[in-house]
Amino acid sequence: MKTPKRIEPLIQDGLVDEVIRQLMSGKEATVYVVRCGEEIRCAKVYKEANKRSFRQSVDYTEGRKVKNSRRARAMEKNTRYGRKAKEESWQNAEVDALYRLAAAGVRVPKPYNFHEGVLLMELVTDSEGNAAPRLNDLVLTPELSREYHGILMAQVVRMLCAGTIHGDLSEYNVLVDSAGPVIIDLPQAIDASTNNQACKMLLRDVGNITNFFGRFAPDLMTTEYGMEIWSLYQSSQLRPESPLTGHFKHSEKSVDLNSIMREINDTLKEENARQLARASRLI
DSSP states (O other): OOOOGGGHHHHHTTSOSEEEEEEEEOSSEEEEEEEETTEEEEEEEEOOGGGOSSOOOHHHHTTOOOSOHHHHHHHHHTOHHHHHHHHHHHHHHHHHHHHHHHHTTOOOOOEEEEETTEEEEEOOBOTTSSBOOBGGGOOOOHHHHHHHHHHHHHHHHHHHHTTEEOSSOSGGGEEEETTEEEEOOOTTOEETTTOTTHHHHHHHHHHHHHHHHHTTOGGGGGOOHHHHHHHHHHTTOOOTTOOOOSOOOOOOSOOOHHHHHHHHHHHHHHHHHHHHHHHHHHO
């Protein structure tokens, strides 16, 4: 097929020899099957912000650190340079997450290179060497649903132990190869320790996966893996091999609403003070 313009620099630099075909086009990127020497890989070409249906949200970018102060100021002011820096930061988040999670033993595609806004990574295949199907394309038995659900809960635990939450995990962001589920699409991955939405994101990820498998194994719908995992994480008891039960004991203690409101008001005051201090530095 004709080489997409965005992949031409990779061919010129010898990273890609041939574009074989388009694999898929999603809300944030188009993925191509490419040949790199004797290996078949895939190239993820990120769409420009104005052509992408998935919008960056403060829920995802909160807590992400920008080391360069000039870039940080430009991103805050949303200048042309700042918007470009945001795009680069958004794309680099997936690259960083893939390397970090692969090192932690999470089943993600192996990354090879990131060049000119194109991510070269492993092509996940089925037992016959074809591109692996997405989870949502499969019809499963109750037994296989429970097996895959257990595998993915263990992967969520490994991700959290590595400090990462997917943030958009569902049956559409999981491939299934001959060994089981493989997690993909991580540009919106968040840092569990610095993002205030971490608990909400984790519960949503686990809920999405559980709801999907619950179609085939209804007994999974009564489990509470999300709260169990988060509780273990908060109490510093979560380990990559932590056994899970799917049960969580909710606290029956009465809630002190006045105390909660005081904490919220104190937090708002601190944030306002930070905003004023930041604004004074930019003047």
